[in-house]
Amino acid sequence: MAYGDPGRGVDETSAAMLEALFTRSPVGLHLLDPQLRVVRLNTAAPALRGVSAQDMTGRPVRDVYRMVEGNDLETLLRRVLETGETLWQQLVRARTRDDPPEERCFEATAIRLEGRRGEVLGLAITAVDVTERERARSRARVLDAVRRSVGRTLDPVVSGEELVGALVPAFADIAVVEVVDSVLRGDEPPPAPLPPGTPLMRTAFRSGQVYPTQALPVGDVRRLPGPTPFTQALSDLRPRVVPLSPSTLWMPADPARANAMVASESHTLLVVPLALRGTVLGLVSLYRAGDSPPFDAGDRQLAVELAAHMALCVDNARRYVREHTIAATVQRQLLPRRPEAHTSLDTAYLSVTGGDPGAWYDTISLSGARTALVVGNVSGRGMNAAATMGQLRTVVRSLAAFDLAPDELLARLHDTAAELAFERASLPPGDPLRREALTADCVYAVHDALTGTCVLATAGHLAPVLVRPDRTVTVPDAPAGPPLGMAESAPFATAEFAVPAGSVLVFTSDPTLTRYLAESPGPLRAAPDYAERPLQELCDAIVYALPDGLGAGDAAVIVARTHAFPPDSCASWRLDGDDGAVATARTRVRKQLAAWDVDDETAFETQVIVSELVTNALRYGEPPIEVRLIHDRTLTCEVHDSGRAAPHLRHARVADEGGRGLYVAAQLAQAWGVRYTNTGKTVWTEQSLGDTR
Known part of the structure; x- marks a missing residue:
């Protein structure tokens, strides 16, 4: 290189660099004329796989590269020729000329080449194989x-x-x-x-x-x-x-x-x-x-x-x-298999598949032709929820035997749930159950067939849907108490509402489902003939009408239809507080049992029971005194007075002249108990009727 001729040195360097690019560069290099025909390719060009450079020279670029559908490289290159804007690192896919052909990815950059006077000479294109990267x-x-x-x-x-x-x-x-x-x-x-x-x-x-x-x-x-x-x-x-x-x-x-x-x-x-x-x-x-x-x-x-x-x-x-299978099995064993039979109440359960093993339902026969309907839901999933559900259901049944009012029953159930929550919080730190809070919702309602009313109390936001015979659908306004097991303890309140004969009550453990049934145009409003339609069909209609996300398989549901209690199956008398009240009660009871065709042995035992209960009411209670007989699945005898003193069973000594009344009544009856109301108390007994009905 001569120092006196710098232009010649630059030309020789440029030519050497260009030759190196076309012979030894790992990057594919292409020169195209303005008609997008190949003028020259270097040895790294993807198009030279298996062919020579002479075979590709002079051919249109669309023949050199077999582009994959959707990769119109020729259109992009013409835009570069027209605008002069460089095409930077455009990802294109093409099939090689191998046998069999292989689809590969290239990153192409295209630059327009111009002469000294600005004329377009063609394009310079670089192509880098980025198949493995892509x-x-x-x-x-x-x-x-x-x-x-x-x-x-x-x-x-x-x-x-x-x-x-x-x-x-x-x-x-x-x-x-x-x-x-x-x-x-x-x-x-x-x-x-x-x-x-x-x-x-x-x-x-x-x-x-x-x-x-x-x-x-x-x-x-x-x-x-x-x-x-x-x-x-x-x-x-x-x-x-x-x-x-x-x-x-x-x-x-x-x-x-x-x-x-x-x-x-x-x-x-x-x-x-x-x-x-x-x-x-x-x-x-x-x-x-x-x-x-x-x-x-x-x-x-x-x-x-x-x-x-x-x-x-x-x-x-x-x-x-x-x-889930184990929890569902436990749940099925803990829940009632079929509804109990009641004279004035037909009930049906929606099939609970175990989707929510903490949900439960129950119907409990109470004294005085009354029925308790219970629906609840324990927080959590799996076996723990199913086990807790079983515990709470057992406690509800035990408390129901004491004839407690709904608000009092839930208050005691709340204490039980709080004790279970405390036991759970006392588990070892490594036990995952310790971190799972224990809460539960529950609604406890008592339907009285003789008065046509329902009294309920709720823990959480559970309330039934009431469909009256005229097809009006309402949700009774029941004050919501705190969920069971919560730290705070608020008093529970009761709500009483009329339930005319022929009404349908729907209790669910899911407030969202209750709201849907109450507000949607079906299925409760669209159901035909409530009086005659089988309840199981109504249950199926409810399931069919539910939208996605509100499946009844994740909720416990009771559907109940009320009937009028047969008027000839109940008799009551108000007694004066004189010495002849006991004899009057025995005489009226004997005549009524004869009209009901009750066997002599049961009739005699009932007269003894009435004598003892009326005697206790006269001695320890307050007037007025009322006697009521109910001829249902059992024979119920009730004596009501206005006193609040709590009777208790005692075992009299041999020398005692009194104190055996309640003991005698308890021995003759199948079950007995005391029910408190706002107007006093009712002592009741139940006797089996055997085959007399």
Whole structure:
């Protein structure tokens, strides 16, 4: 190089640099004329795979590169020629001239070349092969999509559908998920290798083809024939990338799958076991067909990560199904199997499937032709909720036997729930149940068939829906007390409302469901003929009318229809407070029992009971005194007075002249008790009628 001629040195350096770019640069370099024909390519140009530069020179760029559909490179290059704006790092996809062709990704930059006078000479294009980078990004997107969308529910079938939805067409053309059938039922997964003959259920299938071909329908349960790549993967728990062709040796062992593979033109299979801690949960089978590239080592590694995530989802669902099944079984054993029979009240339960094991319902026969209706819901899930529900239901039944008013009963139930909550808070710090608060909602209502009223108290926001015979639908205004088990203790209040004969009461453990039934135009308002329609049909109509998200399977529901109590099955008399009151009561009772055709032995015992109870009312109570007989499923005898003194059973000594009245009545009766009201107290007894009715 001569120091006196700097221009010549620059020209020689530029020429040397240009030659180096076209012979040794790792970046693909192309020179195009204004008609987008190839003038020159360097050795790194993607178009030179398997061909010479002379074969490509002079050809239009659209013939040099076979672009994938949707990548119109020629249009982009013409825009650069027209505007002079550089096209920076445009991602394009093209198929190579290899056999078979391979789709690859390139990052292209195009610059317009201009002469000294500004004339357009053509384009300079650089192309960098970024296929592996883009494949890695694509795999990362697939993995992220699977982690975000798969396992949002504790349902293995739904998880399988979410998985195939995330993989097709982003990662595979066809995806199949199969799960060991016993795992779907919550059983422990079998250890590898999978025992021969173990049935699997096909839980999900997805294909990107217009007319997909399935070897087996979704929901099919059968064992895998073998030996095949599927059975081998379940034996050694290793993934496999398997090339497919009609002549593959193992295909005759599983003709159904072989025919589906041929029909779908699948050329590569990637089979990955769903395994966890050496046990087998199922299998994921992925296929690529048509022009899709075969699975490679990177795809196989990604499939392993996807299968690991799916296996965790299936195992979590299995554990939930197992706990759910146990909790549902416990719940079924703790709840009444069928409603009790009541003379003036028909009841039916909606089937509780165990979706909410803390929900419970109950109907309890009380004295005086009354019926208690109870619905509640314990917070939490699983066995703990079911066990707590059983405890509270037992306490309610025990307290109901004391004829407590609804507000008093809930106050005592609240104390019990608070004690259970304290015991839970005292568990060891490592026990997860300690961190789970114990609260419960409950409604306790007492329907009185003789007065046609209902008295209730609520803990939480539970109230019944009342449908009167004229089809008006209301929710009684019942003051909401605090949820059971809460630290604060507020008094509970009662609400009383009329329930005409022929009305329907619907109690639910879900306030949202109650609100829907009260406000929607159906099914309660649209139900025909409440008086005659079977209650179970009304229950079914309620279920059918519920929108998604308000399924009755997650709520305890009682549907009750009231009837008028037969007027000839009840008799009452008011007695004067004189010495002849006892004899008068015996005479009237004897005549009434004869009219009811009650046997002589029961009639005699009833007269003795009435004599003792009236005598006690005269001695220790306050007038007025009233006697009432109720001829229902049992024979009930009630003596009411205005006094508030609490009678108690005592065992009189041999020398005592009195003190045996209540003891004698208790011995003759099947059950007895005391019920307090605003006007005094009622002492009652119940006697079995045997076969007289």
